[in-house]
Amino acid sequence: MFLGNANIFASWRGNQNISFSIIDIRARCLISNIKVIKRIRIYLFYFYKSKFYGKKTLEHISQRKYYLDWLRVIAFYILIFYHVGMIFVPWDFHIKNDITLEWFETWMAFLSQWRLPLLFLISGMVIFYSMGKRTSKGIIAERSKRLLIPLIFGMLVIVPPQIYFERISDGVQFTNYWEFWKTVFDFVPFPKGGSLSWHHLWYVLYIFVYSIIALPLFLYLQSEKANSLKNKVNVIFTKHPNSIYSFFLPLLIFYYILAPIFPTTHALLDDWYNHSISFSFFILGFCISAFSGLWEAIVEKRNQSLIIAAIPGLILILFVWGPTFYIMDEDTLLFGIIYGLLKWIFIVSWLFTILGYSKFLLNKPSKVLTYANESVYPLYILHQTIMIIFGYYIIQLEWNIFSKFTSILLITFGGSFLFYELFIKRYNLMRLLFGMKPIKN
Numbered sequence: 001m002f003l004g005n006a007n008i009f010a011s012w013r014g015n016q017n018i019s020f021s022i023i024d025i026r027a028r029c030l031i032s033n034i035k036v037i038k039r040i041r042i043y044l045f046y047f048y049k050s051k052f053y054g055k056k057t058l059e060h061i062s063q064r065k066y067y068l069d070w071l072r073v074i075a076f077y078i079l080i081f082y083h084v085g086m087i088f089v090p091w092d093f094h095i096k097n098d099i100t101l102e103w104f105e106t107w108m109a110f111l112s113q114w115r116l117p118l119l120f121l122i123s124g125m126v127i128f129y130s131m132g133k134r135t136s137k138g139i140i141a142e143r144s145k146r147l148l149i150p151l152i153f154g155m156l157v158i159v160p161p162q163i164y165f166e167r168i169s170d171g172v173q174f175t176n177y178w179e180f181w182k183t184v185f186d187f188v189p190f191p192k193g194g195s196l197s198w199h200h201l202w203y204v205l206y207i208f209v210y211s212i213i214a215l216p217l218f219l220y221l222q223s224e225k226a227n228s229l230k231n232k233v234n235v236i237f238t239k240h241p242n243s244i245y246s247f248f249l250p251l252l253i254f255y256y257i258l259a260p261i262f263p264t265t266h267a268l269l270d271d272w273y274n275h276s277i278s279f280s281f282f283i284l285g286f287c288i289s290a291f292s293g294l295w296e297a298i299v300e301k302r303n304q305s306l307i308i309a310a311i312p313g314l315i316l317i318l319f320v321w322g323p324t325f326y327i328m329d330e331d332t333l334l335f336g337i338i339y340g341l342l343k344w345i346f347i348v349s350w351l352f353t354i355l356g357y358s359k360f361l362l363n364k365p366s367k368v369l370t371y372a373n374e375s376v377y378p379l380y381i382l383h384q385t386i387m388i389i390f391g392y393y394i395i396q397l398e399w400n401i402f403s404k405f406t407s408i409l410l411i412t413f414g415g416s417f418l419f420y421e422l423f424i425k426r427y428n429l430m431r432l433l434f435g436m437k438p439i440k441n
Helices: 002-006 012-055 066-088 102-130 136-158 160-169 177-186 199-213 215-221 224-239 241-258 272-290 292-300 302-321 333-361 367-394 401-424 428-433
Strands: none
Touching: 066 102, 066 333, 066 367, 066 401, 102 199, 102 272, 102 302, 102 333, 136 160, 136 199, 136 215, 136 367, 136 428, 160 177, 160 367, 199 215, 199 272, 199 367, 215 224, 215 272, 224 241, 224 292, 241 272, 241 292, 241 333, 272 292, 292 302, 292 333, 302 333, 367 401, 401 428
């Protein structure tokens, strides 16, 4: 009808102008339709992905994520390396070398910023895949078996030697170890006069508690009810991948508000700043696995994340963590504000860098990975006890710090692997006590 009305114009130029207008309108409609089609394709892409999510047949759920296995192993190895270093810095720890090194504090401070956030992040990512088709009761049973049993066993058997050697290093005398061990069963908490503690196993307890608290959210995100939400979130991160860096904002707020009031204690009930950070990374890890758009944005921005992390990282190493340059009084409010901003921009960007590159560099199976991934949890449970037992005697030798550090590090890893091979790996009862799956006949 529009073309018919156009013919009432007498002049050819008038008809030509109208034809040009029609062409212009059609072109604009075509461009608009292309944009609509692209948007529809994005929605359809995530719609069908979400359908597969609900059925749990999507390839990226069923396929083994080797980069997560590698990251898990590397994160725990870094933790063991870090714990050995704690003996040689002036920070509070169970045993101390008589001489500490200031330059040790630089790399220790660097590691301390992101080693635990990485562990909680990976734990959240892994639980998404380990939940499978389990019900809430099945998930709680699995978490209890993998976390609570090793925690209780660790508190009664693995941790007490650490307390014993800490006590005798402080000058407390016992007739023998067994005399001390009986005090564990008085069930009086350490260090409030008793010998019952979870020590380094606080991480296991926190993961269990976080898993229970977050279970309703996790079940919802794995259900078909969350498909619409997943579609919308995935589209946001696909269109605005830089929005991943907004995650540092709540962490910065927690730092400003909670850190001055609640110093980290690992005591569960009064550890609110630590909870705010650790639980946030745990939830973020699960969301990275649940929302493919978020994961793809992290991978896409890996190079940018490295650059963003490098700037505050270098500033902090040169002016705060390292014995290099002095610029301002660290007790002032201004320093706390600037430091918090640099710290959390660095941590979030650095973790996204690690995740982004791991997808390309670490997504490979190997026999070494298979062995390391299975053994790493028992190694984590064992390592600090072996480290403190042997470290107590090594730090008393007239060796230089490098020799002591290297010896304790090698004995900690070697002793842990040896104990795993001889007493854990082949016996289902020991595998249960150390949080491992049973050997199937």
